[in-house]
């Protein structure tokens with residue numbers, strides 16, 4: 369590419385400026401709000417040049433704008449000559465050859481982080497070929513000191529009206545070196561989202577949040593490798609930004625989740641937005657020439673104003689997303705003030721529960737214990753079941769808060785508290801009844817925590833609790849944790865003598881595969897298969913074959929949810945090992961459990977035929 373001499377540049381620049389007044393044709397009102405400032409700047413520049421000494425004044429106008437901010441740089445390019453002028457401050461900060469540059473796009477490209485170049489070039493290409501109206505992209509650029517700085521570049525291509533050149537002009541915003549940006553996609557991260565929500569709350573602004581997650585992304589990483597996986601995330605993030613085009617903010621949360629904070633309100637609009645995001649994921653992501661088609665799941669919340677803590681809002685949003693993924697095959701799950709009148713109240717409750725974990729030493733939490741029995745009623749153990757109670761909310765069952773709280777970081781602490789309380793409370797029973805086993809529920813979120821297995825062991829040791837008397841119940845959702853992590857945890861804990869049970873067995877998608885791939889000591893068959901067993905031959909068949917299958921694997925079986933004698937009769941004919949159900953006992957308080965175990969020898973709960 370031919371480089372121009374200084375004089376030639378000046379000449380081209382003068383030519384360039386002569387056409388600048390055409391920017392007066394720009395209709396600012398028709399521009400989206402976020403662009404209007406840029407439009408005004410251009411317009412002002414054009415106005416100030418009309419019929420004047422173009423060289424001097426134009427130069428000064430540009431200078432004035434360029435000097436007006438040290439973080440926002442200005443650039444302006446004559447597309448015919450490819451000569452452009454950039455603010456002096458960007459020239460200094462990024463060590464560019466000079467204010468006037470020929471082929472500045474390529475000079476600038478060298479400063480851009482290699483991982484972000486594709487993004488930058490494809491966005492420019494989209495603008496120059498007319499597929500996109502505005503250049504708007506965020507990337508990292510290396511400054512004079514060799515440090516990458518986050519920059520958002522916004523540009524507008526002003527097509528020639530008559531015989532002038534096209535002009536491409538805009539601003540580059542220097543965000544500096546900041547820590548609220550995700551390094552893969554250059555989108556804001558979860559901290560920025562929390563911060564933004566806090567500000568919306570203070571300002572009592574309406575909030576519309578859509579969270580989307582790319583499903584089965586592991587497939588992409590496995591097929592194309594991690595780096596390509598990152599490229600896809602980056603491309604998807606950029607396309608989400610394009611989709612909002614300044615009418616909102618896009619954040620990348622952990623993994624493959626993104627959040628869109630928008631001005632779009634109402635179910636229909638949110639649904640449309642989600643549909644567009646789904647289309648992008650399905651049809652518009654490419655690695656070279658090959659299309660990578662992905663499915664989305666999505667959850668959305670809409671508030672006229674936020675009254676809960678932002679962590680509760682996020683937890684609720686994550687919950688909506690998880691329902692979309694696990695139960696709704698990717699359909700959008702939407703909560704708002706009107707459609708779910710209780711949502712706000714529920715958020716306040718979750719808020720209160722989170723506070724109690726974080727600041728009030730778990731006040732309001734307590735455990736109940738549901739006995740587990742053999743067919744003759746001999747109690748051989750109990751499951752610890754958490755509850756939360758407060759003056760305002762009464763007794764809240766776990767199903768009301770666990771699925772939501774699981775998405776909050778405080779849940780890990782709560783899990784440890786539950787384990788410690790269950791072991792501490794039942795240790796005296798174990799001392800007198802060495803075959804008593806306490807079952808404690810573990811959520812997959814806990815397993816994902818790197819310290820989980822060592823934390824469990826240190827609690828067991830601290831409580832001086834025999835590990836063989838502890839059963840950890842893992843729900844089937846645990847299968848969404850990476851197999852290797854799951855396996856490693858299970859192996860470690862089992863090696864220490866702790867038993868592992870698969871809870872809610874049969875409700876997930878991969879029950880039998882779980883039995884094959886992981887080493888469980890027992891399974892708990894969900895009460896869903898038991899509720900209609902007396903009249904439902906299909907359930908009878910499922911229960912019978914599952915019990916048979918487990919027996920063949922050498923795994924013991926507990927059947928949950930037996931509520932009456934008729935059910936017990938049918939279930940008993942398949943010979944599971946143990947039962948847990950209202951027929952024998954509802955969950956009871958610790959004192960009642962202690963009373964049962966007052967005498968030596970295991971108590972029996974006899975049921976009336």
Ligand code: C2E
Nearest residue numbers: 753754765766767770786809810811929930931948949950
């Ligand atoms: P789960 O672990 O499957 O616990 C059994 C649930 O079934 C308990 O409900 C129990 O009260 C109920 N149940 C037992 N027998 C019968 C019956 O015959 N009929 C009926 N209708 N229900 C019966 P609960 O206590 O409401 O717990 C619900 C779920 O909440 C639990 O299901 C578990 O997934 C979760 N959960 C409870 N406590 C904890 C905990 O400490 N940690 C974690 N991570 N999850 C917990």
Ligand code: MG
Nearest residue numbers: 751809841871
């Ligand atoms: Mg359980």
Ligand code: MG
Nearest residue numbers: 871872892928
């Ligand atoms: Mg269960």
